[in-house]
Amino acid sequence: MSPFIKKALTDIRLNRFLNLVTIFTISLSILVVSVFLLFFENAGRVIEAWNQGGRAMIYLKDDFTMDMLPELKERINGLGNVQGLVFISKDEALDRLKKEISSSSFLKTLQGNPLPDALEIKMKSYNSLEEVEAFAEKIKAIEIVEDVEYGQGWLGKFLKIFNLFKITGYAMCGLFFLVALFITSNTVRLAFYSRKLEVEVMRLVGATETFIKAPFYVEGLLQGFIGGILGLVILLITYLMFSSGMTQGVSSYIYFDIRFLSMKTIGLIIFVSTFLGWFGCYLSLKQILR
Amino acid sequence: MNPEIKKNSIIRLFNVSKRYNGKFALKDINLDIEQGEFIFISGPSGAGKSTLLKVLYLAEKVSEGQILIDGMNLARISASRLPLLRRRFGMVFQDFKLIPNRTVYENVALVLEAAGEKPGYIRKKVMQVLRTTEMDKKAKSLPPALSGGEQQRVAVARALVGEPSIILADEPTGSLDAKSAQAVLDFIMEYHKKGATVLIASHNLHLLESSVRGRNIEITEGIIKRTATML
Numbered sequence: 001m002s003p004f005i006k007k008a009l010t011d012i013r014l015n016r017f018l019n020l021v022t023i024f025t026i027s028l029s030i031l032v033v034s035v036f037l038l039f040f041e042n043a044g045r046v047i048e049a050w051n052q053g054g055r056a057m058i059y060l061k062d063d064f065t066m067d068m069l070p071e072l073k074e075r076i077n078g079l080g081n082v083q084g085l086v087f088i089s090k091d092e093a094l095d096r097l098k099k100e101i102s103s104s105s106f107l108k109t110l111q112g113n114p115l116p117d118a119l120e121i122k123m124k125s126y127n128s129l130e131e132v133e134a135f136a137e138k139i140k141a142i143e144i145v146e147d148v149e150y151g152q153g154w155l156g157k158f159l160k161i162f163n164l165f166k167i168t169g170y171a172m173c174g175l176f177f178l179v180a181l182f183i184t185s186n187t188v189r190l191a192f193y194s195r196k197l198e199v200e201v202m203r204l205v206g207a208t209e210t211f212i213k214a215p216f217y218v219e220g221l222l223q224g225f226i227g228g229i230l231g232l233v234i235l236l237i238t239y240l241m242f243s244s245g246m247t248q249g250v251s252s253y254i255y256f257d258i259r260f261l262s263m264k265t266i267g268l269i270i271f272v273s274t275f276l277g278w279f280g281c282y283l284s285l286k287q288i289l290r
Numbered sequence: 291m292n293p294e295i296k297k298n299s300i301i302r303l304f305n306v307s308k309r310y311n312g313k314f315a316l317k318d319i320n321l322d323i324e325q326g327e328f329i330f331i332s333g334p335s336g337a338g339k340s341t342l343l344k345v346l347y348l349a350e351k352v353s354e355g356q357i358l359i360d361g362m363n364l365a366r367i368s369a370s371r372l373p374l375l376r377r378r379f380g381m382v383f384q385d386f387k388l389i390p391n392r393t394v395y396e397n398v399a400l401v402l403e404a405a406g407e408k409p410g411y412i413r414k415k416v417m418q419v420l421r422t423t424e425m426d427k428k429a430k431s432l433p434p435a436l437s438g439g440e441q442q443r444v445a446v447a448r449a450l451v452g453e454p455s456i457i458l459a460d461e462p463t464g465s466l467d468a469k470s471a472q473a474v475l476d477f478i479m480e481y482h483k484k485g486a487t488v489l490i491a492s493h494n495l496h497l498l499e500s501s502v503r504g505r506n507i508e509i510t511e512g513i514i515k516r517t518a519t520m521l
Binding site for chain 1: 391392401
């Protein structure tokens with residue numbers, strides 16, 4: 001092991017509390033930034049999925065009969081923007097429901113089939129929710145159509161939140177980066193002052209500035225690296241706790257599942273947090289040793 | 291007065307003055323010290339003894355004059371070469387300057403680590419010096435757990451471990467009892483016998499009496515008042 005790493009580890013051990021506070025602060029900052037990134041990555045995928053053709057369900061009235069199907073399909077196709085249409089009969093829908101909630105006692109009390117016949121429509125690319133709404137209205141205008149469900153409730157809210165988050169997210173990421181940088185830099189300053197005698201002695205015995213500074217830099221890098229990993233681990237645990245419920249809610253409307261951060265983003269976060277540790281140290285030492 | 295130029299001069303001071311807020315701590319000092327000499331700098335507190343040592347290892351810069359250490363002009367030394375200069379010195383201080391949360395071994399090893407020595411050599415050399423100063427059994431102790439005398443022995447071990455050509459000791463026995471003071475002085479004198487140049491600054495005249503042959507330079511108010519050879 002490099003003597004600098006060995007020395008940095010000894011220093012971390014000797015200044016446990018100070019180092020733990022820094023690591024924890026970095027991890028919290030990384031957690032906040034990662035939450036935003038998780039949201040952006042998934043939201044980006046939702047939008048991407050939507051742009052590649054979302055799914056909508058066209059529920060038909062009770063008086064629908066199978067001989068109406070070819071004409072209905074033709075009329076819907078005639079509206080344009082349709083990539084595919086699949087008919088799901090009420091019996092098929094009930095079978096699907098039974099498979100999904102086989103254990104539920106609710107199905108045992110069910111008399112008859114309350115589900116409507118439906119058409120699953122896969123739409124071509126759309127640019128805005130307004131465009132989709134207009135398309136759904138055209139389908140709704142067909143007499144035999146009862147309702148069109150395309151996730152309008154959550155999607156409208158989602159887009160609003162997404163746009164809001166997009167602006168504030170970047171600002172928050174920047175802010176938390178600065179906070180983490182400030183705290184890291186101050187911790188190094190405190191560590192430096194707490195080791196003032198050590199630095200003085202090192203200079204007196206002929207240590208070079210590189211020899212004196214290197215353990216601080218290694219410490220900064222380790223703090224940033226460990227802080228980044230810790231922040232991601234906290235995010236992963238939180239993700240595992242909440243993701244399954246969220247996925248179920250959203251997947252009814254769109255082919256989509258909430259995913260954890262991509263390996264590329266994880267790598268980027270760890271790199272940034274490690275850099276943060278180093279940069280905080282650099283700023284601090286530059287000021288102290290000026 | 292210009293110093294008499296000697297063949298084996300290792301330290302030379304030319305008209306060196308040091309002022310703090312306009313007040314002279316050292317005034318027009320001229321001095322020529324030979325390789326292997328034993329110099330005892332005496333004088334009352336505040337006379338400028340410590341300042342004289344400080345300007346030698348560049349803890350302080352001179353206000354006027356020039357200093358040559360083994361031919362190296364301190365006024366022209368770059369920041370990158372300063373560590374190399376300091377490795378020529380072994381320093382002992384009254385307040386020991388030991389790192390409290392590092393073991394005795396680590397405190398002594400620091401000198402060799404800073405010089406970039408290999409771990410095997412560091413282990414061997416540190417233990418050898420600790421045996422010489424009779425501190426090998428306390429290698430794993432932390433300085434605060436040691437007595438003043440023991441701490442100063444560790445400080446001496448640290449000063450000697452890099453085998454410096456010059457030893458600078460600033461009031462090395464100032465806070466020690468007579469027995470510990472003598473032990474510390476004995477270690478330094480033993481090292482001096484191997485050819486090292488030693489400069490001890492102290493107001494303790496009793497220490498002067500127990501020193502080996504050498505020169506006593508008496509400083510008062512920053513001026514060399516008297517130079518005498520100790521026999």
